[in-house]
Amino acid sequence: MNKVLVVYASRHGATRGIAQRIGDVLRSDGLEVEVAPADHAAGVGTADAVVVGSAVYMGSWLNDGIDFIKRNEVLLAELPLWLFSSGPLPGSSMDKVPSGDPLTDALGPEQGPGSGGRKKIAEITAATYPKDHRVFLGAFDPDDPPTATSERLVRMLPAVKKALPAGDFRDWDDIEAWAHEIATTLMSPAIPA
């Protein structure tokens, strides 16, 4: 149980940075690690465990992240799997009153208006049984041009412009602690039945 594949879907690099840091920690804890973008990761290959993370935009994971999980669903269901979302920007006025549930704050409600992105996550979760889905604070640089037409249009909305705080809010201690937890789980001898 020592080869870990860390896959990420990122538009502007914040999620890539989180994936790379998770990879660094897993390596320093003695695991063999490959970090790859979701659109270039051919498959799960010979990995013994997989970590998949995506940036969240308007309540949804990026398609690359969802597609990677869907095309590897059968194998991932058999492997230890961890998911992470890179999303919330603290102080964003798009955050309504915090719900107490990080997934709801990043991806929206489980049901009703605005639940489309969350439902996709519920589907992949039901199919692959991840051990955990962690939400990490993200980063936003307004000077970094939009990479998708939808993002360009959304950023032009005055309400969104006001709502998105600029800055790098990634909490490296939180990210590293989670990566150490993953390493500990993978390196623990299996508990005999």
Ligand SMILES: Cc1cc2nc3c(=O)[nH]c(=O)nc-3n(C[C@H](O)[C@H](O)[C@H](O)COP(=O)(O)O)c2cc1C
């Ligand atoms: C137009 C726009 C919409 C966003 N929508 C959400 C959202 O719905 N939920 C959330 O948690 N974060 C949202 N964010 C924050 C990003 O997900 C966060 O900045 C993330 O770390 C970016 O990752 P990347 O650099 O890997 O693309 C949004 C950011 C932008 C610019």
